[in-house]
Amino acid sequence: xxxxxxxxxxxxxxxxxxxxxxxxxxxxxxxxxxxxxxxxxxxxxxxxxxxxxxxxxxxxxxxxxxxxxxxxxxxxxxxxxxxxxxxxxxxxxxxxxxxxxxxxxxxxxxxxxxxxxxxxxxxxxxxxxxxxxxxxxxxxxxxxxxxxxxxxxxxxxxxxxxxxxxxxxxxxxxxxxxxxxxxxxxxxxxxxxxxxxxxxxxxxxxxxxxxxxxxxxxxxxxxxxxxxxxxxxxxxxxxxxxxxxxxxxxxxxxxxxxxxxxxxxxxxxxxxxxxxxxxxxxxxxxxxxxxxxxxxxxxxxxxxxxxxxxxxxxxxxxxxxx
Amino acid sequence: xxxxxxxxxxxxxxxxxxxxxxxxxxxxxxxxxxxxxxxxxxxxxxxxxxxxxxxxxxxxxxxxxxxxxxxxxxxxxxxxxxxxxxxxxxxxxxxxxxxxxxxxxxxxxxxxxxxxxxxxxxxxxxxxxxxxxxxxxxxxxxxxxxxxxxxxxxxxxxxxxxxxxxxxxxxxxxxxxxxxxxxxxxxxxxxxxxxxxxxxxxxxxxxxxxxxxxxxxxxxxxxxxxxxxxxxxxxxxxxxxxxxxxxxxxxxxxxxxxxxxxxxxxxxxxxxxxxxxxxxxxxxxxxxxxxxxxxxxxxxxxxxxxxxxxxxxxxxxxxxxxxx
Numbered sequence: 001x002x003x004x005x006x007x008x009x010x011x012x013x014x015x016x017x018x019x020x021x022x023x024x025x026x027x028x029x030x031x032x033x034x035x036x037x038x039x040x041x042x043x044x045x046x047x048x049x050x051x052x053x054x055x056x057x058x059x060x061x062x063x064x065x066x067x068x069x070x071x072x073x074x075x076x077x078x079x080x081x082x083x084x085x086x087x088x089x090x091x092x093x094x095x096x097x098x099x100x101x102x103x104x105x106x107x108x109x110x111x112x113x114x115x116x117x118x119x120x121x122x123x124x125x126x127x128x129x130x131x132x133x134x135x136x137x138x139x140x141x142x143x144x145x146x147x148x149x150x151x152x153x154x155x156x157x158x159x160x161x162x163x164x165x166x167x168x169x170x171x172x173x174x175x176x177x178x179x180x181x182x183x184x185x186x187x188x189x190x191x192x193x194x195x196x197x198x199x200x201x202x203x204x205x206x207x208x209x210x211x212x213x214x215x216x217x218x219x220x221x222x223x224x225x226x227x228x229x230x231x232x233x234x235x236x237x238x239x240x241x242x243x244x245x246x247x248x249x250x251x252x253x254x255x256x257x258x259x260x261x262x263x264x265x266x267x268x269x270x271x272x273x274x275x276x277x278x279x280x281x282x283x284x285x286x287x288x289x290x291x292x293x294x295x296x297x298x299x300x301x302x303x304x305x306x307x308x309x310x311x312x313x314x315x316x317x318x319x320x321x322x
Numbered sequence: 323x324x325x326x327x328x329x330x331x332x333x334x335x336x337x338x339x340x341x342x343x344x345x346x347x348x349x350x351x352x353x354x355x356x357x358x359x360x361x362x363x364x365x366x367x368x369x370x371x372x373x374x375x376x377x378x379x380x381x382x383x384x385x386x387x388x389x390x391x392x393x394x395x396x397x398x399x400x401x402x403x404x405x406x407x408x409x410x411x412x413x414x415x416x417x418x419x420x421x422x423x424x425x426x427x428x429x430x431x432x433x434x435x436x437x438x439x440x441x442x443x444x445x446x447x448x449x450x451x452x453x454x455x456x457x458x459x460x461x462x463x464x465x466x467x468x469x470x471x472x473x474x475x476x477x478x479x480x481x482x483x484x485x486x487x488x489x490x491x492x493x494x495x496x497x498x499x500x501x502x503x504x505x506x507x508x509x510x511x512x513x514x515x516x517x518x519x520x521x522x523x524x525x526x527x528x529x530x531x532x533x534x535x536x537x538x539x540x541x542x543x544x545x546x547x548x549x550x551x552x553x554x555x556x557x558x559x560x561x562x563x564x565x566x567x568x569x570x571x572x573x574x575x576x577x578x579x580x581x582x583x584x585x586x587x588x589x590x591x592x593x594x595x596x597x598x599x600x601x602x603x604x605x606x607x608x609x610x611x612x613x614x615x616x617x618x619x620x621x622x623x624x625x626x627x628x629x630x631x632x633x634x635x636x637x638x639x640x641x642x643x644x645x646x
Contacts, residue, residue, distance in 0.1 A: 189577075221583060244586065257515075260540035260544045
């Protein structure tokens with residue numbers, strides 16, 4: 001996997017998504033969910049996007065697919081700018097990017113047969129060929145029983161439903177799949193099998209994943225590179241091993257140290273992180289992490305740090321990292 | 323079986339079978355909890371671990387009911403108590419920390435009113451005295467401006483803050499038994515770490531016997547002195563924490579431990595156990611794990627293995643280790 005050279009499959013430049021809150025008798029406030037994100041995903045690469053609730057990772061994924069309208073910045077898919085395209089002009093491009101949602105109980109229509117659910121993208125995009133056969137092949141490929149097409153979603157377990165959603169996302173043979181927390185809520189044995197399936201399908205379907213998750217251990221298993229998000233911005237980005245073995249941003253370090261190692265012989269001291277997770281409605285000045293940062297200095301309170309290159313493919317937004 | 327502590331146990335669960343309609347949620351579960359002991363109860367969703375905790379506080383959701391078995395708290399049979407007697411115990415001597423702090427709090431009342439219920443009812447404090455005590459407790463748990471928190475509604479607090487309030491409520495009447503039902507599962511990792519730190523400190527200070535229900539082996543490793551593993555409603559292994567991680571005996575526990583995903587290492591994908599956990603409708607006639615077990619033998623299809631000791635304090639229900 002990794003970059004195949006040439007232009008990246010997906011690129012965002014200074015992407016911003018703000019939501020209006022309040023109004024009519026209340027002061028208008030702006031929730032800056034995504035606030036200046038520049039990232040790139042290469043063909044057949046998996047970029048892990050890590051962050052806690054409220055960091056903006058889900059909004060970023062949806063903005064990239066234009067399911068949410070960006071407030072500013074640019075999105076390029078295969079070198080073409082898609083930020084300003086009308087929904088009609090966007091439609092043929094939708095074949096190239098698909099999404100798998102977090103909750104397979106909500107993302108599959110309970111009244112439709114699984115065959116119709118997986119075949120719908122083929123119908124919508126008028127794909128020529130025998131749809132029933134294509135659907136059968138897809139369902140078999142993701143490891144579902146032969147009669148799955150003629151059953152309803154409620155007849156399947158959570159892990160199996162997620163496989164149905166994956167089959168639907170791959171039906172149009174997209175270049176990019178946004179996978180939004182697709183393993184949270186699954187038990188560990190089921191989780192491992194879904195992750196293994198994703199890896200196999202990546203090579204076979206030549207697809208890139210934007211893999212969004214709050215679970216560091218899961219991201220470590222699937223990602224080629226990882227980007228860490230905090231309050232709408234990327235604070236660190238690096239090849240997976242570098243990020244986990246040599247984290248440079250204090251927030252990444254806190255995130256990692258917060259996970260108790262499954263080993264009673266290892267000493268574990270939960271890191272102290274003062275205060276509550278902040279709100280994207282009131283973003284602190286300077287470095288957004290400074291009110292909770294264990295090493296913040298005077299200038300962190302005023303001057304926002306830019307992403308700096310501190311190693312091969314390793315970017316960090318921290319004044320003090322070296 | 324687990325050896326009885328020298329001192330009398332706080333909680334004794336004997337042959338507990340809970341049924342939800344046609345489904346057996348737990349089958350013949352035996353557990354003992356000594357004073358000040360933290361027992362981690364682990365398993366996948368549907369294994370029956372939360373059911374055990376809920377049965378102890380007698381808050382099983384409909385249509386769940388205890389079919390057979392005994393639950394003794396300081397020697398007193400909880401299942402024989404009237405609802406009124408149980409209410410006097412619950413929230414006072416036996417406390418529950420629930421999984422989801424948002425649905426556990428009433429959205430239309432201020433925190434102050436509901437958080438002090440237990441103090442007013444069980445300890446007979448006046449409104450003012452209960453408020454003062456809750457402010458002291460919240461402050462002790464490291465909550466800045468605790469008096470301010472009492473004035474808020476639940477939705478105005480963060481998830482971590484709500485969970486701190488529920489912990490303060492659970493500990494407000496000095497319980498001798500706490501049932502913690504996945505108390506950190508709904509929280510972000512950094513918040514989970516803060517809550518775990520708090521629970522460790524409280525434990526060191528108060529030594530309250532705790533049944534800690536969780537699916538997370540990382541949490542268990544640092545909080546529990548002993549671990550009990552459930553599978554398909556049955557208790558399959560129990561051991562001191564270090565022993566369990568070092569020398570797990572049951573093939574299911576061994577499988578679980580190789581499948582723990584860690585952020586500090588990249589795991590082998592091949593480790594995944596095949597198949598799904600069965601749902602029991604009747605008493606298990608044979609080992610519930612046999613379909614997925616890599617070490618299945620003829621006897622596994624014939625009889626249900628009983629729990630028996632393979633080392634001091636380490637019990638396993640598996641035919642590999644003899645017994646019957």
